[in-house]
Amino acid sequence: MKVILLGSGNTATVLAKMIVKAEHEVVQVWSRNFDHAKALAAKVRAQPIATLDELSGEADLCIMAVSDAAIPQLAKQLQLRRKVLVHTAGSVSRDVLRNSSPNYGVLYPLQSLRKEMLVIPPVPFLIDGNSDEVNALLEDFAHSLSDNVQFVDDAARLNMHLAAVMVSNFTNHLYALTEDYCKDRNLDFKLLHPLIIEVACRLTQGHAVDMQTGPARRGDEETIKKHLLLLEIDEHLQDLYRELSESIQKLYRKK
Amino acid sequence: MKVILLGSGNTATVLAKMIVKAEHEVVQVWSRNFDHAKALAAKVRAQPIATLDELSGEADLCIMAVSDAAIPQLAKQLQLRRKVLVHTAGSVSRDVLRNSSPNYGVLYPLQSLRKEMLVIPPVPFLIDGNSDEVNALLEDFAHSLSDNVQFVDDAARLNMHLAAVMVSNFTNHLYALTEDYCKDRNLDFKLLHPLIIEVACRLTQGHAVDMQTGPARRGDEETIKKHLLLLEIDEHLQDLYRELSESIQKLYRKK
CATH class of the missing domain: 3.40.50.720 (NAD(P)-binding Rossmann-like Domain)
Incomplete structure (x- = not known):
């Protein structure tokens, strides 16, 4: 062509x-x-x-x-x-x-x-x-x-585009914020690559909702408190951490 | 041993x-x-x-x-x-x-x-x-x-654990919310797998902050408005979308 x-x-x-x-x-x-x-x-x-x-x-x-x-x-x-x-x-x-x-x-x-x-x-x-x-x-x-x-028609494509923003632009932003966080604390962000790739790749084996781990999923308030305290000096990251943790807890209360 | x-x-x-x-x-x-x-x-x-x-x-x-x-x-x-x-x-x-x-x-x-x-x-x-x-x-x-x-000592390990929560638990949660969103609209979430894997894997080639794409990064307010309108029926997702988009815009204004 x-x-x-x-x-x-x-x-x-x-x-x-x-x-x-x-x-x-x-x-x-x-x-x-x-x-x-x-x-x-x-x-x-x-x-x-x-x-x-x-x-x-x-x-x-x-x-x-x-x-x-x-x-x-x-x-x-x-x-x-x-x-x-x-x-x-x-x-x-x-x-x-x-x-x-x-x-x-x-x-x-x-x-x-x-x-x-x-x-x-x-x-x-x-x-x-x-x-x-x-x-x-x-x-x-x-x-x-x-x-x-x-x-895919106009309406479904717009929905799919929104979904794409959620799983790609927003996750990449979390990577970017975390890379900054590690840099500020002299931590090696590269140590997190295998974890990031594992979480992304295992979606092909099941549903994300069943793969959820972490303190918010476990209801581990102690660890969440420790993390929020670490983020006291970074109000913006603290807000995001809180909002996403609450979102996780809300999803699993609902289920 | x-x-x-x-x-x-x-x-x-x-x-x-x-x-x-x-x-x-x-x-x-x-x-x-x-x-x-x-x-x-x-x-x-x-x-x-x-x-x-x-x-x-x-x-x-x-x-x-x-x-x-x-x-x-x-x-x-x-x-x-x-x-x-x-x-x-x-x-x-x-x-x-x-x-x-x-x-x-x-x-x-x-x-x-x-x-x-x-x-x-x-x-x-x-x-x-x-x-x-x-x-x-x-x-x-x-x-x-x-x-x-x-x-890695106690303090650095706690920081690293927080970073791990950000890049794995929070991203998996975004996948889970998006999978639900697609299911509710009869869209095939599997179509997003290659995108998810691409965004995760290319971190090995550069910095996440330089890889950012999407409407918030471009300052494309028109598309953001369309997406927020689609999420009118799901206030919780709408809040997350708004907060993450603002966070992206904030990061790149700062840089």
Whole structure:
């Protein structure tokens, strides 16, 4: 398939690599910043373009991989005749593309993608097109990139995006706060890597709710008190610790 | 080495398996519940004992792997002559064992251990003995079970235990809440596994603070608003979402 990429950030960069690896062709790369377009285009032997007037008539699919906030504005500047146009956002409706092409949809990669990635992890794709033909094309294309493709409508995709924020952005934030905490106390954060990986990986073996351990789960108020005392000098972390411990206790009282 | 195990829960069970695998001998298992002692002893060909009077004189090391809250009470019932006595708790001082043996210390496995584990993950051990001799014995022993052994005193161990709660118990709780959220909306939580594993595993490649993505990190208030609206029917989750998003924004304003 011949693909045009709009965008040059994390998602655009990783998608470009996946597309080339799956033996499709990236024909053009556009970005608000032409230097960024050139840099990404060079990586996948595509043509960088400075304006949207230069869009090739050759491509089958145009992927808009820009920030959620930039999608409506960019959509207004596009008037495609036939090409399938998709965005890659979890929380933006399909319909924002309605006036930009007769054939449109969503291709949402449910993964945390970063330009710097050396190894691309498995990426489930949630897809949604405005017709059977668009759906067929998106399904084919997504399957060439991933073993895991599902049709998901706007409402379910927004729910899934929220879930993704909870399990990835919030957990990464807990890692970041804890790394800071360890650094401040001259403790080796790396000692925690095996624990972090164990907790994440064992989800494949059962339900998180049954895997819960720790002082809050045991109702070990003594240990919780000791921890809160340690956090006296860091009110913000103390609040988070208290709120999350109470949330754990609440969940298991309910069950 | 000949080892006595006091306890039959998650930590005792996994340690017993690691000890046997490292070609040491578990000579006895004691538990408050004799049936539990019998069950664990059978797994590692040890003698189950019903009372602490029956402790063998043969062992080199006695490991008290009971809940944090039970340690002081159990310590009072022990009067060892020579054997090294350790507990396995992250948040309990070494000194709670001072009157129970002339040779005592701590052997803290920094990992989330569960009886049901089929594969035992890497377990860093934080150790601390009351003399050079005890430290030498604990270091030898811990190294036979793990590649990662560090000397850590009471204060640092308590800090490390708090850090472990943050990155494992709290993240698992976020997984549990999100699994519930998905179930209530007929979404497939399994779609999130690759994302969860990616976020955990890439910590080995850099700092969590640099890996942060998501609407709060981008300052994407529009998406945050949409998510908070979705959570109107679940006030508790809405509070957590708001608090964690604010915490992310606060961290990056500060930096």
